[in-house]
Amino acid sequence: MSKNYTLLKKDGKARRGEFRTVHGTIQTPVFMNVGTLAAIKGAVSSMDLKEIGCQVELSNTYHLHLRPSDEVVRKMGGLHKFMNWDRPILTDSGGFQVFSLSGMRKIKEEGVYFNSHIDGKKIFMGPEESMQIQSNLGSTIAMAFDECIENPAPRDYVEKSVERTTRWLKRCKTEMDRLNSLDDTVNKNQMLFGINQGGVYEDIRIAHAKEIRELDLDGYAIGGLAVGESHEDMYRVIDAVVPHLPEDKPIYLMGVGTPENILEAVERGVDFFDCVLPARNGRHGHLFTSEGKMNLFNAKYELDERPIDENCQCPACKNYTRAYIRHLFKAKEMLAMRLSVLHNLYFYNKLMEEIREAIDNDCYAEFKAKKLEAWSKKK
Ligand SMILES: [Zn+2]
Secondary structure, eight states: OOOEEEEEEETTEEEEEEEETEEEEEESEEEEEEEEEETTTTTTTTTHHHHOOOOOEOHHHHHHHHHTTTHHHHHOOHHHHHHHHOOOOOEOOSSSHHHHOOEEEOOSSSSSEETTTTOOOOOEEEEHHHHHHHHHHOOOOEEOOOOOOOOOHHHHHHHHHHHHHHHHHHHHHHHHHHHHSSSSOTTTTTTTEEEETTOOOHHHHHHHHHHHHOOOEEEEEEOOOOOSSOHHHHHHHHHGGGGSSTTTSSSEEOOOOHHHHHHHHHTTTTOOOEEEEHHHHHTTTTEEETTTTTTSSSSSGGOSOOOOOOOOSSSSHHHHHHHHHHHHHHOHHHHHHHHHHHHHHHHHHHHHHHHHHHHHTHHHHHHHHHHHHHSSSSO
């Protein structure tokens, strides 16, 4: 049995659990709110995150390594102190950004050589460097350094890449054990999640899952999805992989997704989620509501006195009208983005709370059907 994760209940394959960390216990399923540079884009602070029910904040290793640098964050006492957030933080490995942001890159056995997307400077990152940076940041959960392959990719490339990802994972584990044993490490209890890869090839995914589960990590992620494949392929891969990951460890589906994607993945046994979608959409006036999506730029909201969502208790909905926030967008006032991002993140965090409640009450399937029906209403 894992000492950190407790599976409290199952409703079908949907899992209700608890994950204990040095920064507090996480109730799962959970959505992690993405603050790339130790802030949610749209002027949302760590104080706001508490108000909108965020349990876990996610920051990006690659971005913080470049700005302000992980050394600066370490000198400031780690990410928790730096951004004034005392709950769990998950940092990604930097791998995804290295592969998606840097135009020039060379993958070698030792790691990846690439150019900074800010100033073109040459940088090297391998498993050890990624662990060192994440250790300097002092996050609660660190992610293993892997290669995120785009879909579709040729089978022989995927096979070779996955083998390398496994070798990298073993190096990550060795390096994290070493770092956690040092006297001046920010968080000596830092945890490591491994990442399952294999593109859309079920057999490669399953073989890889069986291999990495032997490493007895704190949690396991399914990576390399929502990167070009269809939703059907994504659900098929999740269906195939989840049964081969340890039942007594949390499962994290990286970078996913829409509220509909989350409902589908929870039904298949996923516990952790993250996505830039709610914040990004919010910044563009695209809002999630209990009755489906809404574009605040639409002229019909010009004199609309109702809140964004009449069923929402977020700071934006409790205090402001659609007409006002729409005006702020038209006038390019920063407050428009802030209020919309607060609403969208609250919507996601609240959705997860309702999901947990539904699993607790053995009515997940019914809950999911009701939600999907309500969201499909025309706005
Ligand atoms: Zn709201």
